[in-house]
Amino acid sequence: MKLGNNFTLDKYGLHLRFVNEDDAEFILNLRTDERLGRFIHYTENDLEKEKRWISDYKIREKNGTEYYFIYYYKGEPIGVNRIYDIKEDHATGGSWVCKTGLPMELPILMLIILREIIFEMLNLSYEKFDVRKKNHKVLRVNELFGADKIKETDLDYFYELSSETFKQKKSYFLNLLNVNKLN
Structure with missing residues (x-):
């Protein structure tokens, strides 16, 4: 199954949509921030290169092999994450980077939404x-x-999360985060 070309979603007080080239500066600022970038793959601080990467990504999006999301809270962009290496029964979630200073609920809700997209x-x-x-x-x-x-590896832990386990844990997290207060 593929997501529609103009996919957007409003859930848990967040709005998300596919990334486009206009988002390159925001993404580059997140990924090259010294504090935020220390746990992700290196990104060169080159706006034109980032725009080209997004342009190439849009082809993968159209083919349904990768999805890159930007999230908004109260009209302001707050972070990004991706689904990539999409196969018949699984995908990789990653590139989860958020602005600093957010209420702790927001990055976790971004992760929940990403997993809802993957599994549901x-x-x-x-x-x-x-x-x-x-x-x-x-x-x-x-x-x-x-x-x-x-x-x-010396640098990373590798994980798998099943759809069943996510379904079991999702309501716990939503109750814990009291998502109604964010809407």
């Missing part, structure tokens, strides 16, 4: 992802979601 809209069985070993907050969140650590 794309109907995939499991998600694969990796997390830098030093990214303790993200490690903790994903372990609370019930993700299974399947391997590691």
Whole structure:
């Protein structure tokens, strides 16, 4: 299953849509921020290169092999994440980067929405992802979601999260976050 060309979603007080070239500066600022960028793959601080990457991504989006989302809260962009390496029964979730200073609920809701798309809209069985070993907050969140650590390298832990486990944990997180207060 593929997401529609002009996919947007309003949920849990957040608005999301596909990334486009106009978002390049916001994304580049997130990815090259010294504090935020320490746990993600290196991104060169080159706006034109970022726009070209997004232009190439739009082809993968059209083919249904990758989706890159930008999230808004109260009309302001707050972060991004992606679904990529989409296969018959699984995909990889990643590139989860958010502005600093946000209420802690918002990044977690972004992650919940990403997983709802993977499991409920794309109907995939499991998600694969990796997390830098030093990214303790993200490690903790994903372990609370019930993700299974399947391997590691010197730098990263690799996880899988099944659709069933996500469904079991989702309502717990939504209640914990009291999402009604964000709408």
